[in-house]
Amino acid sequence: MTQATLSQDQLKEAVAAAAIDEVRPHLHRDSVLGIGTGSTANRFIDRLAELRHDFAGAVASSEASAERLRSHGIEVFELNSVGTVPVYVDGADEVNAHLHMIKGGGAALTREKIVAACAERFICIADGSKKVERLGAFPLPVEVIPMARSYVARELVKLGADPVYREGVVTDNGNQIIDCYDFMIDDPLAMEARLNAIVGVVTNGLFAARGADVLLLGTAGGVERLTPA
Numbered sequence: 001m002t003q004a005t006l007s008q009d010q011l012k013e014a015v016a017a018a019a020i021d022e023v024r025p026h027l028h029r030d031s032v033l034g035i036g037t038g039s040t041a042n043r044f045i046d047r048l049a050e051l052r053h054d055f056a057g058a059v060a061s062s063e064a065s066a067e068r069l070r071s072h073g074i075e076v077f078e079l080n081s082v083g084t085v086p087v088y089v090d091g092a093d094e095v096n097a098h099l100h101m102i103k104g105g106g107a108a109l110t111r112e113k114i115v116a117a118c119a120e121r122f123i124c125i126a127d128g129s130k131k132v133e134r135l136g137a138f139p140l141p142v143e144v145i146p147m148a149r150s151y152v153a154r155e156l157v158k159l160g161a162d163p164v165y166r167e168g169v170v171t172d173n174g175n176q177i178i179d180c181y182d183f184m185i186d187d188p189l190a191m192e193a194r195l196n197a198i199v200g201v202v203t204n205g206l207f208a209a210r211g212a213d214v215l216l217l218g219t220a221g222g223v224e225r226l227t228p229a
Helices: 003-026 039-054 063-071 109-117 146-158 188-196
Strands: 032-035 057-060 088-090 122-127 140-144 162-165 176-181 201-204 214-219 222-226
Touching (some): 003 039, 003 122, 003 222, 039 122, 057 063, 088 109, 140 146, 188 201
Parallel strands (some): 032 088, 122 214
Antiparallel strands (some): 140 201
């Protein structure tokens, strides 16, 4: 394992620890937390396990996260039975100064977006490599109804993207993913709405209309706590 990989792992551990401190005020016997998906979110779940007796349980944004939560003895609730969650903790593939994000590298973008919409507070946890000036170097995922995949791809080309079907991937919702390459995004808010208006699109990986409230960013100098610019 390379030193760079070890360093990134250490940064992820640092932001996971900082996120525990961030959510402590929201923990009580009846509280249900929103939990995201991905390697950084997994580290947060592992640390949250130590506090499992201090809150009721969690809503997960993917089956994988739900399984990890249950493995730690944390009860997993259906979002429909909870309504809102006081705080949602999740990672990002890219995040800008306005705390707009690209998410969905793990194909959980739709459920992540739903839980984020129901959260009173969204805490993004990421290592320093995820902070960018302009979104789009990371391929933007678009979840699509399977029968609409080719149509949506043609519409994405019209918007300037290079769409690539993520072969072999089926989302937890039974849908497919198209990744948009070479697609730098100047106005994430407008583009999020425009993509969602394409017939056959379930949602896309731009989290701008509902961005993060707090970014805990792991850097060589420690964890930076950032709010939207």
